[in-house]
Amino acid sequence: MKAESIQSKPSYKIMGLSLPMFAILVAVVVLGTYMGVLPKGMIGAFALMMIVGAILGEIGNHMPIIKDYFGGGPIVIIFGSAALVMYGIFPKYATDIMTNFMTGEGFLDFYIAALITGSILGMKRELLVKAAVRYLPAILGGVIVSIGMVGLVGALIGYGAKEAILYIGIPIMGGGMGAGAVPLSKIFGSTLQKDPKEMLSVMVPAVALGNSLSIVVAGLLDKLGKVKPSLTGNGDLMSVQDDTVVEKNEDSPIEYKLMGIGLLISVLFFLWGSIVGKFFPSIHPYAWMIISVALVKALGLMPRKYELACFQWFQFVMDNLTGVLLVGIGVAYTNLQQVLDAMTIQYLILVGITVVGAAIGSGVVGKFVGFYPIESSITAGLCMANMGGTGDVAVLSASKRMKLMPFAQISSRLGGAFVLILASAVLKIFM
Template sequence: MVNSNDKGFRIMGLSLPVFLFFSAIVIIGTFLEVLPKGMIGALALMMVIGSVLGLIGDNLPIVKDYLGGGPIIIIFGSAAIVMFKLLPESSINIMSNFMKGEGFLDFYIAALITGSILGMNRKLLIKAAVRYLPAILGGVAAALGLVALFGAVMGYGAKEAIFYIGIPIMGGGMGAGAVPLAKIFGSSMAQDPAKMLSIMVPAVAMGNALSIVVGGLLDKLGKVKPSLTGNGELMIVEGETVVEEQESYSPDFILMGKGLFLAVSFFILGNIIGKFVPDIHPYAWMIISVALVKGLGLIPREYEVACHQWFQFIMNNLTPALLVGIGVAYTNLNEVIAAFSITYIVLVGVTVIGAVLGSALIGRLVGFYPIESSITAGLCMANMGGTGDVAVLSAANRMKLMPFAQISSRLGGAFILILASTILKLFA
């Protein structure tokens, strides 16, 4: 995002005068409302905003050290731009449509899932997958237990705290979590699903925001207590690394092109399987497909490296732009602010803390580093699905853990829907 070296201060690899000149072109086009629709206009504006806000966040003393630095400022700064209408509505629509209607988020996550899984050590991936479910269950149990306890003590109600705060936060985001949960709750309680959703949305939004902040704090904790972290490695395995033999392949544009094609193809495969087995999200089927290919050794190492190099290109160049899109299209500051009350904030907080502590404890027992386990099996259950995964992992500087984050958001989210249905039958 920002570089300082012997060639002088740089942003996005560009010298400051060059960056300012081309950024001015983009900003002038934005306010004249001639910004092209689609990828060109959206990416240009998102890259400018992301670079500037990232520079600010990476240099604010408290924010850079304790709150996640650039990523959190990019997300919430972009959301503030929308709330205060600092840009023309046409440019906001271009960026929102690029994220949602034109699938930039899917494109980004496809690259991350494919490249990070295929870049893993195969034996390590198999060992980690077997132990991951207990870490998720530990986080869910601790989160729901703590929010029920505090809900009862603070007069909110244990059952209400679980139904309206704990389960929505742990449910995998909006589309795959809060929306189906609202339908489940509405039918079981004879309530309008829209009313249920209005109760859940602030919890999901605040839980996502807090998860991002906690992700940054856990990264800071790892620097203070190195014994708690694998610095991006999930499994505690001596002598093994996540990416195998990558050093024998120098960056190759042809390889990256192959990686691009394989990434989007795996994404389509997930959608094909999801059409016939719709109860599981296509993201989850994509993860399963890529993991099976990797675990069974079905493609040559060259293609694995191709996907990994494409993933690295996307992550290093487009993450700030993506975070802007998350802030613009998926983060509503009005919803977060409207939900503010001491009781509500405490209950959201203990839910996220419970997810962190439970997944860290069980993760350590099954052979994971506590910080990596709490980020993936804990925070990535408590955040807002795919968008939250990117934001949390970016704030925690552990983007290569995306496959496990997506397991939490997708398969873990599906588990929460089943759990919610079961709990409602017992207690509603």
């Protein structure tokens, strides 16, 4: 019996591969990289970045404290990759291949197009419409209070209101790395005529610290609910439940041709955003893409089959290529020395103010629209200030409210998209 249980125990895998098979792949990539024969373009970039992302992700997901309070794998991938560049572990030609893949060959835009299109079209229309009526005001309350507080405190402590809002407040509230800090750095770069790499180096630690603090605050809110039961629904968001805002999983078989359709639609939405942005340059093409996708979804203009195609493509990209994106952020966009220089007492205070402001603002507004304040603070506030999907899981786990995942996803999907649009408008004020 004992032998049978041992035999039935699943073996440890990385990227779905057994350790011996993964070790062979690592050996081939390392050999090719240091022999100087890593192919240029996407072939060499994918080979090296997928392996590095998988290894660093496994390390981060099993590191005590890091996995519970600092985002785990994603953070280790970003800063680990940046450290490998900083200390010259990657050969320069390999670093150039990865950097060009992210910037010159447009992998970053490719990923963002799949993420935004698939995540919004993959939602239930009823959930999107209902969220706009009752949930989005709670998100807006958190964003306004957090941005306002960080700007005020930034001015008072000498950091600067503009700098605090643009480089700390907005990135933290922007929906994580891939859908938040990275596109924000490009929006800021094109508008302010600055290098996106420099700005991202300031944004990345803000997003990472905001994520970890959101998890801690979520645990504290859970404890507050036990002391003040009137403030919490113990996992129920609304005082009066409404089943139409509960997102149910929709089973749809994976179809390779559908994913191809999803790929095409996602890049065409990106192209459409660029076309509209040409006529209305005051708003960034990313924002026009988001607005267009949301309108198509809300108005029911696209057949469900094609929406599912975009969602399947988004899931494929997210599940398989997020590690590649995070390595690229570390290599091409994160200057580790600038990150270390940014970690001042002022900086840490402003990160804390942003997260606390999000919780307060969303809790207060949530109360007025019929939500329990603690659940509203957690979902509409902290799930805006964390690092997207992985942050949602960590925050809801810390607060023991995993049943609120659909609302957390609204914050990560639509709330983050709203902040990108908001950033385009705010930039015009500061210019």
